[in-house]
Amino acid sequence: MNEENQQQLADEDEESLLARHRREKKELQAKVQSLKKAKVDKKKKKDLQEEIGRLEDDLESRHAEELNRLNTLKISESSDADQHPNEPEQQQPAVEEKQPKLSKAQRRREKKSQEDKEREAQIKAEEALHKDSPRIREDKKIAEILAKRGLISFPVPADGDCLYNAIKHQLSRIGVHDHETADLRQLAADYIEDNRDQLIFYMTNPQSEDVMSEEEFRKYCFQVRNTKSWGGEIEIKALSSSLRCPIEIVQASGPSPVHGENGDPARKLVLTYHRHMYRLGEHYNSTVPLLAEKDDDGGEDEQQDDG
Known part of the structure; x- marks a missing residue:
């Protein structure tokens, strides 16, 4: 996701995000209909069908990722609010404490745990759209x-x-x-x-x-x-x-x-x-x-x- 899309996502709430998703789906459907009407030979028709499939998959994947990021942000904000109610912002120390070095196995487990959480969030986002x-x-x-x-x-x-x-x-x-x-x-x-x-x-x-x-x-x-x-x-x-x-x-x-x-x-x-x-x-x-x-x-x- 590029910086422009990230900024756009940061400025949207769930309602406006879903509204944009619906609009983008309609725009893609119009484009797909236009492509299907093109007169091409059998080989190009197959390539065209694959291109349409790629466009649809890319849009669906991006929408799921955006919902995933929005849901993750909500969970993070909710967790911070629960752990630190009414707590004033504190200035970050100039020098960060050195974190203990993790073993190779620990790094792998943490990476896999994060991937599992992201995959689960994406699945839930897709289920919300396609129950x-x-x-x-x-x-x-x-x-x-x-x-x-x-x-x-x-x-x-x-x-x-x-x-x-x-x-x-x-x-x-x-x-x-x-x-x-x-x-x-x-x-x-x-x-x-x-x-x-x-x-x-x-x-x-x-x-x-x-x-x-x-x-x-x-x-x-x-x-x-x-x-x-x-x-x-x-x-x-x-x-x-x-x-x-x-x-x-x-x-x-x-x-x-x-x-x-x-x-x-x-x-x-x-x-x-x-x-x-x-x-x-x-x-x-x-x-x-x-x-x-x-x-x-x-x-x-x-x-x-x-x-």
């Missing part, structure tokens, strides 16, 4: 399913690598630290190429829905290996087989499919699949045990720093 949106309903259902199993969703960035980063995080949970995101993409592409005859019947052109041609298949594998193209069921099957790990996908509706379910249960990876988290497409998150989420970065790091 019954498909995203909120989906998130609640997935959270209920995970809670029954003693798990909680662990967010990964929505940058095109979400499937691979979620699997990478799951591998680290079972002690496998050998694979970076690029390595997982390479594994998936290699498996798809090596098993073309078995997979090709599930791989279709998104426009014609016909089975991919040889050229389309090669292009597909190139994108898996070298770009940030989203991963889906084909890549999950490929990685489950290559890593010899069952991969379960928890989703809000329907059963939770397990790819490679005949593999070692001790190496099972559990991901969550979200249809409505982002407008540009599907998203995958990782999972962690509830207790691990509450006490992450403890234990071993503490011993290393203090030793």
